[in-house]
Amino acid sequence: MFAVNSQEQYNKVMSTNKKIPTPEEIEKEFQEFWQKKYGGTVRLINATANEPTPEGEAEAPEPKKTFDLKFDLKPKEIKHYLDRYVIKQDEAKKALAIAVCDHYNHVRECHENPDAADTDYSKQNIVMLGPTGVGKTYLIRHIAKLIGVPFVKADATRFSETGYVGANVDDLIRELVTQADDNLELAQYGIIYLDEADKISTPPNIIGRDVSGRGVQIGLLKLMEETEVDLRAGNDVASQMRAAMEFQKSGKVEKEVINTRHILFIISGAFTGMEKIIKKRMHQSRIGFNAEITSQADDASQYFEDVTPKDFIDFGFEPEFIGRLPVHVVCGELAVDDLFYILKHSEGSIIRQYENAFHAYGITVLFSDSGLRRIAEKAIEQKTGARALMTVCEKVLRDYKFNLPSTGVSEFVVTDAVVDAPNVELKRITEDADYNRNAVMQEQVRRYEAQFYAEHQLQIQFDNEATNLICERAIADETEIQLICDQLLESYQHGLNLIKQNTGRSRFAFPKEVVENPDQVLEEWIRASYTTKG
Numbered sequence: 001m002f003a004v005n006s007q008e009q010y011n012k013v014m015s016t017n018k019k020i021p022t023p024e025e026i027e028k029e030f031q032e033f034w035q036k037k038y039g040g041t042v043r044l045i046n047a048t049a050n051e052p053t054p055e056g057e058a059e060a061p062e063p064k065k066t067f068d069l070k071f072d073l074k075p076k077e078i079k080h081y082l083d084r085y086v087i088k089q090d091e092a093k094k095a096l097a098i099a100v101c102d103h104y105n106h107v108r109e110c111h112e113n114p115d116a117a118d119t120d121y122s123k124q125n126i127v128m129l130g131p132t133g134v135g136k137t138y139l140i141r142h143i144a145k146l147i148g149v150p151f152v153k154a155d156a157t158r159f160s161e162t163g164y165v166g167a168n169v170d171d172l173i174r175e176l177v178t179q180a181d182d183n184l185e186l187a188q189y190g191i192i193y194l195d196e197a198d199k200i201s202t203p204p205n206i207i208g209r210d211v212s213g214r215g216v217q218i219g220l221l222k223l224m225e226e227t228e229v230d231l232r233a234g235n236d237v238a239s240q241m242r243a244a245m246e247f248q249k250s251g252k253v254e255k256e257v258i259n260t261r262h263i264l265f266i267i268s269g270a271f272t273g274m275e276k277i278i279k280k281r282m283h284q285s286r287i288g289f290n291a292e293i294t295s296q297a298d299d300a301s302q303y304f305e306d307v308t309p310k311d312f313i314d315f316g317f318e319p320e321f322i323g324r325l326p327v328h329v330v331c332g333e334l335a336v337d338d339l340f341y342i343l344k345h346s347e348g349s350i351i352r353q354y355e356n357a358f359h360a361y362g363i364t365v366l367f368s369d370s371g372l373r374r375i376a377e378k379a380i381e382q383k384t385g386a387r388a389l390m391t392v393c394e395k396v397l398r399d400y401k402f403n404l405p406s407t408g409v410s411e412f413v414v415t416d417a418v419v420d421a422p423n424v425e426l427k428r429i430t431e432d433a434d435y436n437r438n439a440v441m442q443e444q445v446r447r448y449e450a451q452f453y454a455e456h457q458l459q460i461q462f463d464n465e466a467t468n469l470i471c472e473r474a475i476a477d478e479t480e481i482q483l484i485c486d487q488l489l490e491s492y493q494h495g496l497n498l499i500k501q502n503t504g505r506s507r508f509a510f511p512k513e514v515v516e517n518p519d520q521v522l523e524e525w526i527r528a529s530y531t532t533k534g
Contacts, residue, residue: 126266170229278307458496
């Protein structure tokens with residue numbers, strides 16, 4: 001068995017062989033090698049073999065896949081799209097939207113007019129700074145989805161310098177082609193996202209060759225500028241086999257390459273310790289000018305806003321490497337309110353996954369606001385950002401997913417009590433049908449209040465007594481909560497808007513009297529509003 005390192009070497013080897021093996025012989029040789037090395041558990045399958053072409057007939061070439069780049073997005077449109085999935089990070093979204101538009105507008109121009117490629121242009125490669133779980137990967141993934149280009153995400157820690165044990169950075173380009181379904185033209189406009197890039201910084205005290213730090217930076221540097229990557233990796237057995245069969249058929253091996261000129265590169269990381277470098281530089285610049293050194297909070301993102309290329313160099317990056325990443329994007333840490341908002345409003349909320357999981361068993365799960373907030377509070381303690389939300393949810397609801405499908409429970413509510421004591425609440429839900437039904441109905445009242453606000457911009461809230469009365473009436477009449485509330489508040493939209501007009505008041509607490517005699521209470525409130533107005 002031999003390794004093909006280049007087309008020239010391969011052609012030389014093949015030309016010196018007295019007997020050129022047939023594709024069947026090559027496949028048999030590979031199969032024998034595989035079985036000898038791994039036993040009968042591994043079998044090599046030739047998925048690329050075709051039916052033999054009749055003698056004298058030319059084999060029809062596969063149609064070339066084409067790609068028509070039509071990029072007409074504006075920065076505000078990209079940010080508005082990202083707002084649906086990632087909360088806060090407004091400045092990061094703006095910076096990303098601008099960089100992406102600049103890049104793909106240039107790519108479109110080059111696509112339409114090849115002469116434009118000769119003009120001076122600095123590619124808008126990006127470095128993103130921020131703690132884990134704040135949405136860095138999520139932002140880039142959705143940008144790629146919006147534009148319609150392939151996206152490859154990898155961790156920098158798995159790469160090493162070419163020739164050493166570990167993945168080669170060129171594999172990123174080959175994976176991009178795979179993600180593009182082997183459409184080379186589409187792949188050359190893709191996005192490569194390298195996470196944990198701070199791990200490939202070169203420690204200042206390292207002795208010897210740093211194959212996973214500086215070596216990887218140099219390898220990436222070539223890709224980020226412009227180079228051609230051979231799509232047939234030298235250590236890829238499948239590629240070797242296809243090359244051998246191609247030579248057997250045509251007498252030569254076509255070299256497949258992809259140019260990286262228009263591929264957008266984005267690296268990211270937490271860059272822990274970078275804030276100390278920035279802080280030291282900023283404070284040193286003030287010393288000697290009798291300027292007061294103000295103390296700042298220990299929020300790393302606050303210092304990241306002032307990051308410079310020199311800070312990256314001091315952190316351990318090569319000047320040439322960081323010079324190819326002109327756009328610096330900072331993502332800030334998330335607070336409890338942010339995680340709550342993600343759970344409740346984000347289109348990519350993990351809550352949708354749990355709703356679907358229970359729905360598969362015919363069970364409806366309702367997440368109360370109190371439950372969502374408690375999940376957010378527990379998640380923030382783990383210091384891993386939005387990633388902790390799923391960890392908390394899984395811990396809380398694991399026994400529910402295991403037990404409830406085998407019970408008669410068809411719906412339940414995730415309250416703060418469920419989050420704090422999941423096993424205790426699970427027992428009550430499964431053993432006390434009245435307790436569970438009342439909890440579900442109370443949550444339905446809360447959701448009616450939210451719906452009323454969304455439709456009329458009037459905030460209403462039934463107190464505990466009023467809520468209990470509504471639930472009791474729904475049970476007695478065997479009626480839905482929605483219908484009961486609609487009947488009670490039939491005249492309230494107009495009446496409350498009138499009160500708002502007279503007094504400016506837009507929040508209303510509903511006591512049990514609203515449930516017992518809604519029209520009389522509304523009339524009294526309206527009369528009182530005119531008195532207040534006068």
